[in-house]
Amino acid sequence: MNLLILEPEINGHFTSLYVRNVIKSFKKKNFNIIVLTTKDILQHESLNILKSENVPFSLRFMEKLKYPKKKNFYSLLRFQFKNYLIIKKVFNKILLQEKIDHVFVTNLEHFDKILGLLGSPFKNINYSGILVNPKYHQSYYDFIEKNYKLLFSKIIFKWMINDSKLKNILINDLLFNKFVMKDFPKYKKKFHYFNEPVELQKKINKDIAKKNLNIKKNCFTILVYGALRESKCILELLDIVKRTNKKNNIKIILAGKQNLEMRRSLNAINIKKLILNKEVIMYDYFIDSYLENILFSAADSVWCVYKNTPLGSSGVFYLANLANLPLITNSDGLLGWYNKMYNLGPIIDIGKVWEPTKKLENLSLKKKYYNSFLNNRKFYKFKMSKYKNFKDILLKNIK
Numbered sequence: 001m002n003l004l005i006l007e008p009e010i011n012g013h014f015t016s017l018y019v020r021n022v023i024k025s026f027k028k029k030n031f032n033i034i035v036l037t038t039k040d041i042l043q044h045e046s047l048n049i050l051k052s053e054n055v056p057f058s059l060r061f062m063e064k065l066k067y068p069k070k071k072n073f074y075s076l077l078r079f080q081f082k083n084y085l086i087i088k089k090v091f092n093k094i095l096l097q098e099k100i101d102h103v104f105v106t107n108l109e110h111f112d113k114i115l116g117l118l119g120s121p122f123k124n125i126n127y128s129g130i131l132v133n134p135k136y137h138q139s140y141y142d143f144i145e146k147n148y149k150l151l152f153s154k155i156i157f158k159w160m161i162n163d164s165k166l167k168n169i170l171i172n173d174l175l176f177n178k179f180v181m182k183d184f185p186k187y188k189k190k191f192h193y194f195n196e197p198v199e200l201q202k203k204i205n206k207d208i209a210k211k212n213l214n215i216k217k218n219c220f221t222i223l224v225y226g227a228l229r230e231s232k233c234i235l236e237l238l239d240i241v242k243r244t245n246k247k248n249n250i251k252i253i254l255a256g257k258q259n260l261e262m263r264r265s266l267n268a269i270n271i272k273k274l275i276l277n278k279e280v281i282m283y284d285y286f287i288d289s290y291l292e293n294i295l296f297s298a299a300d301s302v303w304c305v306y307k308n309t310p311l312g313s314s315g316v317f318y319l320a321n322l323a324n325l326p327l328i329t330n331s332d333g334l335l336g337w338y339n340k341m342y343n344l345g346p347i348i349d350i351g352k353v354w355e356p357t358k359k360l361e362n363l364s365l366k367k368k369y370y371n372s373f374l375n376n377r378k379f380y381k382f383k384m385s386k387y388k389n390f391k392d393i394l395l396k397n398i399k
Contacts, residue, residue: 015046018106025391033057084114088121105129116156128168196318201293209297220364223299228258296323326373
């Protein structure tokens with residue numbers, strides 16, 4: 001059996017998390033696995049992570065996706081249309097060389113709306129995929145009004161899931177799961193809830209971890225982790241901490257590869273000075289599992305505040321729960337919903353001046369306030385998928 005895994009985005013955790021877990025799932029199965037991605041993987045640590053599973057796979061390459069600077073509806077639609085054409089072209093070339101039995105797309109949102117309009121780019125081959133941050137159910141988040149764009153999205157979403165070649169859609173968004181069951185019960189067998197397949201090594205002693213990072217024991221550390229982009233409100237966090245009483249001794253850890261826009265913004269506020277003053281620790285590269293374990297062991301809390309996006313899933317969010325750490329979130333999207341439901345950490349409004357400052361001061365200074373969030377650590381187990389891994393879902397439709 002030939003399984004093609006499509007993942008054109010190397011940065012972030014898609015390759016090292018989703019692709020890795022698909023490969024790992026087929027460890028003892030007689031499958032020929034092909035990973036279709038960009039040539040960036042040849043110089044990226046994620047390739048070594050895939051190879052560490054000791055499962056044979058081959059690489060095929062495609063053009064790198066370029067996200068539009070503007071994030072409005074029409075720009076993103078044009079972006080998806082370009083992606084669709086790129087993927088269709090390269091897939092047709094692969095079919096000339098070898099037989100493909102099934103395609104697994106790690107992020108359907110690269111071209112999900114175009115799928116609804118134009119159908120599958122994989123000819124008559126069955127395919128499955130993950131919806132990581134679906135937007136079709138935004139009205140369930142009570143922070144956005146229904147409008148014609150949302151209605152249009154919902155219509156083409158129905159067209160997409162009506163495709164008989166689209167066999168499985170994997171989701172790890174509970175609100176989206178409710179949305180599908182309520183609005184599209186006819187298609188509910190196509191949807192499968194899965195747990196974010198994050199892994200974290202056993203944490204080491206916090207004092208030892210802080211010593212490894214040259215952080216004083218009494219420093220309160222806030223970890224910002226993963227692919228670092230403007231949407232993660234990093235500049236806003238730095239500004240909030242600047243307004244706190246310096247006796248609080250708050251230290252920020254920025255850990256993960258920065259995109260160009262983020263790097264320019266940090267340079268504009270003279271991030272080097274903050275690093276020299278030991279207010280910030282920064283690792284501007286892909287974080288391996290060894291350093292990841294030290295970072296989450298040393299952290300006192302994790303920053304999961306996002307802007308300009310109704311973010312659904314977040315690997316950092318699940319890692320923080322595995323690490324038993326309070327989360328700092330805004331009220332929007334799935335993360336805000338989880339936090340309201342399970343009291344996982346402070347919910348802040350970055351648009352306000354003193355409210356987030358006061359909450360960070362309370363988190364860093366008041367042990368009772370901090371500990372109140374540590375009593376709610378059963379979050380990660382409250383919804384468990386009946387599937388052990390991606391293989392159990394995919395094998396339902398791969399003959």
